[in-house]
Amino acid sequence: MSTTQSERLRELLEPLVASQGLDLEEIAVDAVGRKRVLRVVVDSDTGADLDLIADVSRVLSAKLDESDAMGDAEYTLEVGTPGAERSLTEHRHYVRATDRLVRFQLHEGGELVARVLAVDEDGVDLEVPGVKGRKATTRRLAFGDIDKARVQVEFNRKDTTDAAGAQNAQNAQNAKNNDTTEDEEA
Known part of the structure; x- marks a missing residue:
């Protein structure tokens, strides 16, 4: 039984990536x-910061140097994360996309852009944005109905936690200004 270079590399590198608390998402030569x-x-449920990516890169590089998996020819190793507009192909990808806007290509044809509210073994619960002043609606989408799904980048989304944090910062600034005013009057 013949295996491809990518399959051999996956067998070699996946345990090392897992030992760093990450999932091996893709290998390409x-x-x-x-x-x-x-x-x-690589990726994880909590993401991967630059320090973790650097650690994984060093571990993988050392393993590749001691094996002949890449042969004798020169190569460059690049380790990274899936990026902002990642494709959702595994159950864990959908879980990680909870509360994110996703563009779905449906098997029946057509397209749907909606926010992922919850994920279970059978599919996803979505919030479909309202159009022309209408309220958002919820929809259930089975995994079998999805042909492709990709996370969308949102530039204008207002995060409620950020709004609360901004309000708290403004309140603190106002309190400081009031203290300064009272000190000047005294």
Whole structure:
């Protein structure tokens, strides 16, 4: 039984990635001129910061150096995360997309853009934004009805926790200004 280089690399690297508390999402080997680039995409439920990515990169690089998985030719190792507009292909991806806006391509045809409210083993509960002043509605979408799904970048979303934090900061500033005014009057 023949295995591809990507499959062999996955078998080699996945336990190392898991030992760092991450999921191995994707491996790709691409030719760039005379060199090759090994791209490794990792993620977790809590995300991955730059320090963790650097640690994983060092661990993977050491393992690759001691094995012959990449052969003798030069290559560059790139380790990163899926990015803002990630495709949702696994159950865990949908869970991680809870409270995010997602564009769904449906098997029946058509497209739906909605916010993921909850995820279970059978599908997702969504909030579909209202159009032209109408209220948002909820909808259940089974995984079997989804052809493709991709997280959408939101630039104008108002986060309620940020609004509360901004209000608290404004209240603190007002209190400070009042204290300063009272000190000047005294």
